[in-house]
Amino acid sequence: MGSDGAEPGSVRPGGRTARVRTAVLRAAGDALAERGFAHLDLADIARRAEVGKTTVYRRWGTATGLVADLLADMAEQSLPRTETGSLLGDLRANARLVQRTLADPRQGALFKAVIAAATCEAKTAEALHHFYDVRVTEWAPCVQQAIDRGEVPEGTDTHEVIRAVSAPLYYRLLTSGGPLDEDAADQAAAAAATAAAAGAYLRGKELG
Template sequence: MGAEVAEPGTVRPGGRTARVRTAVLQAAGDTLAERGFAHLDLADIARRAEVGKTTVYRRWGTVTGLVADLLTDMAEQSLPRTESGSLLGDLKANARLVRRTLADPRQGALFKAVIAAATCEAKTAEALHRFYEIRVKEWAPCVQQAIDRGEVPKETDTHEVIRAVSAPLYYRLLTSRDPLDEAAADRAAEAAATAARAGVYVRSEAGLG
């Protein structure tokens, strides 16, 4: 469920609208990372982005609307999956991508802020769920290819395998001061691959007659 991205908006074509969106999303992401969701203010974001306040209010309307657009932009610009030819290789690539994102001072702080906000803001929670849905769908074909190669059982839930890779890394980010190093990423991938091969992620209804 990798999420490493370019700076918001930089992949998009030119034009004033694109430049405004880039500047505003950059300012929103920086503020989230530095001060958290509670300190997001549209007027302050407009000043920071050097964009007219009216433009920001008209386009995004609310702080939650702005955060939702930021997450949409991040999901769209996240790096695509890599395919190594083996389940473990693919899951390690995914885990290392997630680790790089969460270990990055700006990105890690940004995700902490959004996750915290999602616990009490329904629209932010919806946007966060949409972000992860996009990223899981991007990487799920790696597991399907493993099914096709006969590496894992036929009825394996491809999405659950991908979620299992990143879950330990998010847990470490949110609950521990232990470093998010590459060894932790590789362990998460190895654990998910081993469990998948053992049939842990086979859909429960697959066994019903």
């Protein structure tokens, strides 16, 4: 069976459908980073990807559908967690990964554009939530391992600890304009690790 024998819309490594998806999603990411969601145009994406317009319209339908697939692909391609043997080390590795991504000119602009679109596009918001769920779920076992080692209390919400690491970095990206460097990443990791050890992320905990 040839490469075109795959089911329509399927993604088979090395198949034409997979190559088309890769080219179109790369073009969509470039366009988002350059011009933002409001100027995302499927005909322009097709031209950039050197793919027929009909193919792009048939497969993705709308700019929102294309961005949703881009986020799904980013979740699929994202790097696995790092395990260093300590909570602080693991959270620092996580924070530096987030920092490198957001500080990258293309990736940082892309995330800004997608986050902006998610405020008014339900499908984009759903896709963005799924992307972060995948990333948080990938890293949450690092916190469970810290619980098992006795570094943080039983009952700690593992997902909330991981979210707490990224939150200051996204704040810098979107609002403060502060430097988004390794020092910022390390500070975010240290703050989350210290708070977790103090019991700040216990499930159901009422903070006085």
